[in-house]
Amino acid sequence: MPKRTVLDPQGQTIQHALSGLGYAAVKDVRQGKFFVLNLDGWSRDEAQKQLDRISKEVLTNPVIEEYRFEIVE
Amino acid sequence: MPKRTVLDPQGQTIQHALSGLGYAAVKDVRQGKFFVLNLDGWSRDEAQKQLDRISKEVLTNPVIEEYRFEIVE
Structure with missing residues (x-):
């Protein structure tokens, strides 16, 4: 899991995609392995x-x- | 997580690497997000x-x- 202080561009991209699909309630996404x-x-x-x-x-x-x-x- | 029936080459690679590092007790690795x-x-x-x-x-x-x-x- 990326540390909180580290940018997570994959997570941001997913959050943006979800927002575009109408899932505005998803405020933040972080991706990990x-x-x-x-x-x-x-x-x-x-x-x-x-x-x-x-x-x-x-x-x-x-x-x-x-x-x-x-x-x- | 890849389904059990689906090959997981990343997991296999990690298992192989760990085995080479002496961690023979690690019999299997599966990777997921x-x-x-x-x-x-x-x-x-x-x-x-x-x-x-x-x-x-x-x-x-x-x-x-x-x-x-x-x-x-």
């Missing part, structure tokens, strides 16, 4: 640690994006 | 109806993607 990872072989604690690393080092650009993750069993 | 919409002027019921239309007609390609949404107040 998500990933569903299937894990096998990590304990919950280990998954927590590794996912934090993967998020920071592989899946996001921490300069302009923020992330969060959830572990579901 | 999400949107955060700021709404103003719709009741919850109306938002539910309109968001379903927006999701189906604007934000996703229902042939290859599935969607869900959540309304948070």
